[in-house]
Structure formats: structure tokens, C-alpha cells
Amino acid sequence: MGMTIAEKILAFHTMDGKATAGEIVEANVDLLMVHEVLGSRILPILDEMGFKKVWDPERVVIFNDHWAPASDIDSAEIHRRNRNFAREQEIPHFCDVECGISHQVIPEKGLVAPGELVVGSDSHTTTYGALNVFSTGLAATDSALILATGKNWFRVPESVRIEVRGDIKSPVMSKDLILKILSDLGPDGANYQSLEFTGSTIDGMQVSERMTMCNMAVEAGAKAAPMRVNRYVESWMKGFAPSKKWIPVEPDEDATYVDHRVYDIDEEPIEPMVAVPDNPTNGRVAQEVEGVPIDQAFIGSCTNGRISDLEVAARILRGKKVRDGVRLIITPASRLTYMVALEKGLIDIFMRAGGIVTNSTCGACVGGHLGVLGAGEVCISSSNRNFRGRMGHQDSRIYLASPATVAASALRGVITDPRGIES
Amino acid sequence: MNRDLNNITGRVWRFGNDIDTDQIIQGQYLRLLDYSEMAKHTFEIPRPVFASKVKKNDVIVAGRNFGGGSSREEAPKVLLELGVGCVVAESFARIFYRNGFNVGLPLLIVPNVAKLVQDGDVVTVNLMEGTLSIKGKGDVLHGKPLPERMLRLLSAGGAVEWYKQHRRT
Numbered sequence: 110m111g112m113t114i115a116e117k118i119l120a121f122h123t124m125d126g127k128a129t130a131g132e133i134v135e136a137n138v139d140l141l142m143v144h145e146v147l148g149s150r151i152l153p154i155l156d157e158m159g160f161k162k163v164w165d166p167e168r169v170v171i172f173n174d175h176w177a178p179a180s181d182i183d184s185a186e187i188h189r190r191n192r193n194f195a196r197e198q199e200i201p202h203f204c205d206v207e208c209g210i211s212h213q214v215i216p217e218k219g220l221v222a223p224g225e226l227v228v229g230s231d232s233h234t235t236t237y238g239a240l241n242v243f244s245t246g247l248a249a250t251d252s253a254l255i256l257a258t259g260k261n262w263f264r265v266p267e268s269v270r271i272e273v274r275g276d277i278k279s280p281v282m283s284k285d286l287i288l289k290i291l292s293d294l295g296p297d298g299a300n301y302q303s304l305e306f307t308g309s310t311i312d313g314m315q316v317s318e319r320m321t322m323c324n325m326a327v328e329a330g331a332k333a334a335p336m337r338v339n340r341y342v343e344s345w346m347k348g349f350a351p352s353k354k355w356i357p358v359e360p361d362e363d364a365t366y367v368d369h370r371v372y373d374i375d376e377e378p379i380e381p382m383v384a385v386p387d388n389p390t391n392g393r394v395a396q397e398v399e400g401v402p403i404d405q406a407f408i409g410s411c412t413n414g415r416i417s418d419l420e421v422a423a424r425i426l427r428g429k430k431v432r433d434g435v436r437l438i439i440t441p442a443s444r445l446t447y448m449v450a451l452e453k454g455l456i457d458i459f460m461r462a463g464g465i466v467t468n469s470t471c472g473a474c475v476g477g478h479l480g481v482l483g484a485g486e487v488c489i490s491s492s493n494r495n496f497r498g499r500m501g502h503q504d505s506r507i508y509l510a511s512p513a514t515v516a517a518s519a520l521r522g523v524i525t526d527p528r529g530i531e532s
Numbered sequence: 533m534n535r536d537l538n539n540i541t542g543r544v545w546r547f548g549n550d551i552d553t554d555q556i557i558q559g560q561y562l563r564l565l566d567y568s569e570m571a572k573h574t575f576e577i578p579r580p581v582f583a584s585k586v587k588k589n590d591v592i593v594a595g596r597n598f599g600g601g602s603s604r605e606e607a608p609k610v611l612l613e614l615g616v617g618c619v620v621a622e623s624f625a626r627i628f629y630r631n632g633f634n635v636g637l638p639l640l641i642v643p644n645v646a647k648l649v650q651d652g653d654v655v656t657v658n659l660m661e662g663t664l665s666i667k668g669k670g671d672v673l674h675g676k677p678l679p680e681r682m683l684r685l686l687s688a689g690g691a692v693e694w695y696k697q698h699r700r701t
Contacts (some may be wrong), residue, residue, distance in 0.1 A: 133681065149565060150605060157692050176563065183563035232603040232627060246627055248605035250634035250691045257695075262681070290672065296550045297597035301626050330600060330625055475559045495599060496554040503558075503577045 111361030114270035114335040115303035118243035120224045130267045130365065140220055141255045142211055142229035144172040148190035150249035151230070155256065163198045164259035170202035170211075170220055171195050177206035177470040197486035198285075209443030209469030212236040212324065212411035216316070216517055217445050219350025223338050228255060233411050234494065235327045238334035239319035240342055241358055243303075245333045256483045266303040266332045270366040273310035275375035280527040283318035283419065284413055284491070286310070286380035287325045290372070292392030300330030302367070305360065310374060311336055316345045317415040324412045325493050328389040381526050382508035383489075387497040389431035395514055395526040405488040406431075406519035407500075408475040408512050409440030409467075413491035416441075416449050422516040423455040425530055426462040432522030437464040438480040440472050464519075476500045489518045537659040537686060540617035540638065541667075542589035545582060546651040549595035553602040553628070557610050570606060571613040589617035591664075595646040596621070599608050599628025608632040617656045620645050620664055620675070633682045636690035640664070642675035649673075659686070 110129075112120070118129035122136040143151060163169055171191055179185035188206065195203035208214050212233055221227055223241035227234065232246035247261070255261050271290060277283065291298075304326045311319065319336055326334035338357035346353065372379075408414065408422050419441060431437045437461050441447040447469055450456050459466050473480025474492040482488055482501030488508070490500070495507035508524060514532035517527040555578050557570065560610040564570040575582040592598075593610065598621040599607055608631045611619065618638040622645055638659050645664065646651040649655060654667040678686070690693035 127577050145562075146605075149562065154692055158695055181563065183565060186565065230603060232601065246603040248603045248627060248631045248634070249607060251630065254691065254695060296552075296600055297623060297625065300597065300623065308649065330597070332626055388552075477559070481560075494554075494601060496552045498560075498577050501560070507581050 111363030111365065113303065113366065114305055114358050114360050115243055115266055115268050115333055115365045117267050118224055118226055118335065119263060121224065128265045130265050132265045133262055134265055135260055135262050136226055137260045138168070138228050138255050140168050140170065140223040140227045141252060142172065142231070142234065143252050144211055144231060145175045145184065145191070146230045146249050147171060147194060148187035151253050151256070152190055152194065152480050153252040154250055158253060158257060160257050163200065163256050166198055166200045168259070169200050169253045169256065170204065170215060171200055172204045172208065172211040173206045174204070174208065174210050175471040175475055177468070178479045191417060195306045207444060209446065210411045210414065210471055213415060214440035215239060215445065216345070217349055217443060219353060220357035222346060222350060222353045224355055228261070232327050233324050235334050236320050236324040238323035238326065238336055238409060239316055240345065241335055241338045241404055243333045243335050258421060264301065266301055267404065268303040268305050269299060269368040270305050270307060270369070271370050272308040273306065273372045273374065274308045275310055277310060277374065277375055277379060280421065280513040281379050281381055282511040282513055283314060283321045284325065285382040286379050287322040288384050288392040288509065289379055291325060291328050291390045294329040294390065296329065296388055296390045298329045299326065302331055304331045304334040306334065306336050312339050315341045316418060321412055322485040324372060325389065328493060352482065364503045381511065381514050381528065383514065383524060384495055386495050386506045386508065389509055390493055395510065395524065398508065398524050399526055401524040402487065403435060403489050403524065404486040405436045405438065405480060405482065405489040405517055406490055407438050407473050407480055407492065408515050409438070409442065409472065410492035411442060412493040413512050414440055414442030414446065415448050418491065418512040419446070419450050419455050422512045423458045425513060425516040425527060426464070426520070427458050429462055429520055431463040431519045435519055435522050437462070437519040438467060438473055440466050440467045440479065441469050443469050473500055489515050493513050535638070537638070540589055540591065540657040541654065542587065542591045544591050544593050544649055544653045544655055545579065545586065546646060546649060547578065547592065547594040548646065550597045550600060551578065551594055552600045553604050553607045556599065556607040557604065562604060562606055567609055567613045571610040574610045574614060575610060583614060586614050586616065588615035590615070591617055591657060592619040593645055593649045594619065594621040596623045598624050600625035603627045605631045605635060608635050608637040612637045620657060622646060629635050633685040634691040636686060638686055640675045640678070642673050645673060
């Protein structure tokens with residue numbers, strides 16, 4: 110019987126080489142990512158377990174990225190514990206507060222490759238699906254067990270095939286496409302499942318555009334979102350991980366899918382989308398919510414803080430001014446993103462437009478710092494979650510959109526379809 | 533762990549569909565290193581009185597997709613910290629489901645439970661049989677029996693205890 114990408118990758122990592130949807134298998138993990146949850150939650154669990162040594166220091170990567178640099182005494186303590194642990198355990202891949210967001214930095218460091226099984230202590234670990242990786246989020250206890258043993262149990266997920274055909278036309282972005290798909294799936298529409306995005310649109314997408322989609326697959330409950338390798342993935346691997354050996358994992362033609370959805374965007378074009386409060390699956394066509402006044406516009410996060418996202422925003426903001434009374438906060442996803450943005454003159458454009466450019470961190474997206482919302486405030490954000498209270502006060506409201514829509518809205522001071530702005 | 537898996541009796545706190553992890557415990561509190569401090573903010577948005585009024589073995593009843601969103605294990609941990617006896621929902625988000633059993637918080641899936649049980653009802657949950665009975669009404673709702681693996685984790689008192697008992701030395 111044919112296998113899906115999820116089944117194949119999990120099967121490569123089990124003792125008997127088998128994995129069929131619905132089964133529970135024990136699998137060896139290629140890479141474990143932990144962030145601040147190491148210092149706050151995992152270390153006490155490791156103490157309780159009587160843990161001595163990481164199973165393989167080369168296969169662990171530690172980040173201080175959520176509140177970077179420390180926003181208060183508690184986060185400073187968590188960061189200190191992570192530094193100590195990395196040193197004591199001689200873990201070479203330690204990314205301290207200067208690095209940026211794990212989901213951008215890990216692919217930049219060439220730490221993931223097609224066909225791998227990756228676990229992170231963060232729900233947005235699905236992002237590496239863009240590189241043909243089976244990557245999924247678990248939490249503290251499961252991460253602790255992996256640190257000790259290098260393996261864990263996984264229920265092999267059923268797969269849903271989502272085929273997308275046609276061209277996305279600027280300023281519409283892959284964010285708009287995923288917001289549209291999420292609005293069709295609903296908040297648990299892919300719970301426990303692997304989403305296999307495929308088709309000519311996905312084949313033609315750059316890695317950054319793909320990462321936005323795989324990142325948000327979890328908002329419908331998906332466990333993983335492994336895409337097929339395309340030419341952009343190949344060149345990414347050549348550039349960022351030249352010494353890694355890997356082979357692409359393709360689904361079999363007769364693989365079993367529990368659902369098959371088709372989006373033909375030449376027939377029915379994707380429009381700029383906005384997810385209204387308080388769920389990422391509340392997608393609406395941007396024109397329907399145009400005119401909602403905003404206090405803050407945020408471009409950043411593991412969803413849309415990459416160089417291509419900043420370029421789109423800069424094209425819209427060049428030579429213009431952010432509306433009075435609106436804060437535009439731009440948080441490049443990684444140190445590398447920041448430096449490339451500097452070289453390309455994007456930071457200059459943002460600063461001249463009246464924006465605030467922060468260091469690379471999860472920051473405002475998790476309501477940590479660098480853009481926390483006050484009571485009654487409204488934010489349009491390029492991030493992934495608009496749960497009530499996510500970015501600050503419980504009576505603040507978050508609208509999710511593409512970097513193009515966020516930039517256009519920052520100029521007008523109200524939610525704005527980017528197609529109405531000259532760039 | 534001394535939990536009686538056959539008899540968890542308490543008052544019902546009823547919630548709707550899609551109670552995400554930020555509704556259970558907001559991201560801003562994750563930096564608190566002490567769980568007893570963090571637990572004071574449990575359900576702060578949807579049910580501000582919960583943390584101060586909940587009693588040991590009270591039962592949370594919810595609709596679909598309880599615990600969606602973040603991977604944060606703090607979500608089931610704060611419920612456990614406050615003495616919640618069990619969460620009974622129509623469905624659970626994937627990571628929350630796994631986290632619950634890992635930390636030793638029982639979770640039971642019962643179809644339509646949020647429609648059939650009222651806030652303030654007193655219920656008894658029997659995890660071995662997968663049932664929920666409502667005091668004074670004689671109704672017994674049947675849920676999905678717990679998977680063998682989850683029952684083993686609960687009996688051990690969570691994944692860490694299970695690991696300590698089964699570690700090959």
C-alpha cells in the first residue's frame with residue numbers, strides 16, 4: 110500500500126521501518142529544539158527524572174528567543190539557566206538572545222534537512238515542513254524524555270492533501286492563501302492530521318512563502334505539514350547546509366488521504382485576507398473589514414518576519430509616513446534577516462516612515478515585550494495567533510494579515526486592502 | 533499519585549468550544565517559575581472567579597477542541613495545581629491531550645457532553661469505564677474508553693513517574 114510523506118518519514122525513524130496512519134510508533138528524533146521552556150519547565154522535570162547527560166549534544170538546539178533580550182527578572186533567570194545547561198551539557202548549537210526566532214534560525218543554520226524527524230517545544234515547529242521535514246510541537250515533559258533518550262512515541266497521523274493550482278498575484282501573499290485555507294478548515298479541522306500541501310502553486314513557492322503556510326498549519330490543529338522538495342528547497346540546502354546529506358521524500362501515487370481539497374486560484378483568485386478576533390481561522394476578505402481603526406501594526410514573528418516579507422512591506426512604505434497615532438513595529442525574524450534588511454536599505458525605509466525596528470525575537474507576538482497591547486487597543490499583525498489576550502491586555506484585539514496588508518493599514522491608520530495603495 | 537480513577541466526583545465548570553491555551557493560562561504568565569503563583573491566573577479571561585473558587589476534584593466540562601493553540605504544558609499543569617479532577621470534553625487539541633496525561637491530569641472524551649451537563653451540576657467520572665454520571669438526574673453519559681497507553685501513564689502518575697519505573701539502567 111502506498112505511503113504519505115508523513116508515513117514515510119516516520120517509518121524511516123522506527124526500529125522496524127514501518128509506520129501506518131493510526132498506529133503508535135516509537136521513533137528516533139533527528140533534532141530537538143527547546144527554548145525558554147527548558148529553563149522554566151524542562152530542567153525541573155529532568156531533575157525529577159534523575160537525568161545526567163543529553164543523549165546526543167549535536168542533535169539538540171537551545172534558544173533564548175521568546176523574551177530576547179530578557180524583559181524582566183524571571184526571563185533573565187530562565188535565560189541564565191539555559192546558558193548554564195548548554196555549557197554543562199556541551200551543546201554546540203546554542204542560540205542566545207542575539208540570534209532571533211528559532212523557526213527562522215534553525216533552517217538558516219542548516220540544522221534541518223528533507224526527510225528528517227524534528228521535534229520542538231513549540232507548537233509552530235510545523236514550519237520546517239517547508240523543507241520536506243516531518244516536524245511537530247510537543248511540550249516540556251515530552252522534550253525532557255527526548256533529551257534523555259533521543260526518542261518518543263508518535264501516533265502516525267492521517268494525511269489530508271491540499272492541492273493548490275495557479276498563480277498568486279502580488280500584493281496577495283502566501284499568508285492570504287493559508288488564512289483562506291484555515292477559514293475553510295476551522296480551528297480543529299486538521300486536528301491530529303498531517304497537511305500535505307501540494308500542486309503547482311506550492312511547487313513554485315520560495316522557502317519563505319512555504320514556511321508561512323506550514324507555520325500556520327497548526328492553527329487548524331495539524332501535527333505536521335511536510336511539503337515536497339522544490340528547486341527553492343534545493344538551493345536553500347546548497348546555500349545553508351552544503352555538507353548535509355539528504356534525499357527528498359515523495360508521497361506514493363497510491364498513498365491514502367482522508368481528505369483531498371483543491372484550490373484553483375486562477376479560477377477563483379485568492380484575495381487579501383484578514384483573520385478577525387479571536388481565532389486565526391476567522392478569515393475574511395480584507396475588503397469586508399476595511400476601515401477598522403488600529404493602534405498598532407506589527408510585522409514580525411516566525412510566520413512573516415522574513416526578508417521577503419520585509420521587502421514587500423518596504424515597497425509599500427517607501428517614501429511614505431505611518432499614520433499619526435499608529436505604532437508600526439517591525440521585528441526581523443533573525444539576526445541574518447536584520448543584517449540583509451540593513452544592506453538592502455529596508456531598515457532605512459522603515460525608520461524614515463516612522464516605524465520602530467526592534468531586535469529579532471518573538472517579542473510582541475507572544476505579548477512578551479516590544480509591543481504589548483493595552484486595554485481596548487487594536488493591532489493588525491503579520492503573526493499567527495489572535496487569541497484573546499495573546500499580545501497583551503485581555504480586552505485588546507488582534508487582526509491577522511499579510512505583511513502587505515499590515516503595511517498598508519499602518520499608512521492609513523485603518524485596516525486597508527493593500528491593492529488600494531500605490532507602491 | 534493517589535487519584536481514584538473509578539471515582540472522581542466534583543462540581544462542573546462548563547465551558548464552550550475552542551477554549552485555547554491563552555484562555556487557560558495567558559502567555560504573559562509563563563515566565564512565572566512558581567506554578568502556585570501562575571495558577572492564580574487560570575481561566576482569567578473566560579472565567580475570572582475560577583482560580584479562587586475551584587475545589588479539589590471539580591470537573592471541567594467543555595465542547596470541541598479544548599486546549600488548542602500553544603504547546604504550553606503549563607495549561608494542564610495549572611489545572612492540576614488547582615486540584616481539578618478531570619477534564620471532560622467533546623474533543624481535545626492534540627498537544628493538550630498528550631500533555632494532560634504526561635502531567636497526570638485525566639482527560640475523557642464524551643460526545644455532546646457540553647450540551648448535556650450544566651454548570652454547577654455535580655458529576656462522577658469513572659475513567660476505567662469511560663463514563664460520567666450526573667448526580668440527582670440518573671443520567672450516565674458514555675465516552676470513549678481511555679487508550680491503554682494513556683491509562684498506563686495515569687496509573688503511574690504521569691510520564692516522568694512512568695519513565696522512572698521503566699528506565700533501563
